Amino acid sequence: INDAADIANELITKGYISGKAYMGVNIDNRYTSVYAQYYSMPEGAYVYNVESGGCAEKSGLAAGDIITKVGSEAIGGAAIKSFKAGESTEIVVYRGGEYVTLRITFDEAKPDAGTNGVSEFGISCIPN
Numbered sequence: 001i002n003d004a005a006d007i008a009n010e011l012i013t014k015g016y017i018s019g020k021a022y023m024g025v026n027i028d029n030r031y032t033s034v035y036a037q038y039y040s041m042p043e044g045a046y047v048y049n050v051e052s053g054g055c056a057e058k059s060g061l062a063a064g065d066i067i068t069k070v071g072s073e074a075i076g077g078a079a080i081k082s083f084k085a086g087e088s089t090e091i092v093v094y095r096g097g098e099y100v101t102l103r104i105t106f107d108e109a110k111p112d113a114g115t116n117g118v119s120e121f122g123i124s125c126i127p128n
Contacts, residue, residue: 021083021106024054025061036066042094044068044075059104065093085109 031046044066050056061067069092070079083089085108090101 018108019084020109021080021085021087022055022109023080023104024051024056024107025049025067026051031066042066042068044094047093055104055107059091059102060100061091061093061102061104062095065095065100068092068094068099080106 025045025047026049028046028048033043035041036043047056047061047063047065047067049063050061067075069075069090071083071089071091073079073082083106085106088103088105091104093100093102
């Protein structure tokens with residue numbers, strides 16, 4: 001009950017729940033496992049765009065990267081959801097035919113962060 005009261009209080013006072021991790025990338029939803037298999041690419045989240053000045057850009061993440069792992073989890077919605085703003089982890093991306101490990105410290109998700117379609121997982125998606 002105390003947790004629910006804290007969440008309700010934050011929604012009333014701030015308009016959002018603080019502490020959620022935000023990566024600051026736009027993911028192309030058209031990149032599916034079928035697409036990855038057809039082009040002999042790894043499964044993951046294809047980075048369409050990286051927000052300027054955000055934690056993804058600071059970590060070295062770039063458009064065209066395919067995020068395959070966040071922390072110890074294969075890429076998926078829950079991978080980012082398990083982190084809080086300010087926490088750091090390694091992310092593995094496929095770039096130019098090889099895997100690269102980057103270190104990221106997550107920003108805080110806020111209602112005005114990103115573009116339309118910002119998910120609860122700290123990423124934005126371009127339309128299908």
